[in-house]
Amino acid sequence: MKSTCLISAILPLSTLDEDFTGHLVYLEKLKLMKQNYRGIRRLRRDGNCFYRAFGFAYIEYLLNGKLIKEAGRFKKKCDECKDTLIANGYTQFTVEDFHEQVDDYELSFIS
Structure with a gap:
């Protein structure tokens, strides 16, 4: 890795x-x-690994269970959080790096 x-x-x-x-x-x-x-x-051990693990596990649970509507709701909330984190001073690259991986993962289930 x-x-x-x-x-x-x-x-x-x-x-x-x-x-x-x-x-x-x-x-x-x-x-x-x-x-x-x-x-x-x-996971990268950077202090956010618990949240990252939980988020990916939750997305995986939703998508494997074909709970597409809930997965869409969760994705929308993640999009809103991304913008809020950046607006509140989090490093844009760091936030977007994680967000892109989540998006790629979700797309792997759709395509």
Whole structure:
């Protein structure tokens, strides 16, 4: 994953095996996770990772569930927030970088 990547594509849980080498308790928990989850996404660790993870998970939930109307409402709210954040002094590049990734992700479901 590039250091500039805000959120990765879905990666197999096996990518965590190396992170927990030598930690048997965590490796056992990882085995259990592999039975129920298909993968993980890595995030840029910049202090906003919780919000980014929550936002992407929510969008994914809506789009996978075909809740297109709610996804549209959420996108509209994100668009409004983007403008508000920039108006209140957040760095335009940072806000737009995240916003573009959200838009690209949503478009991948539509096309």
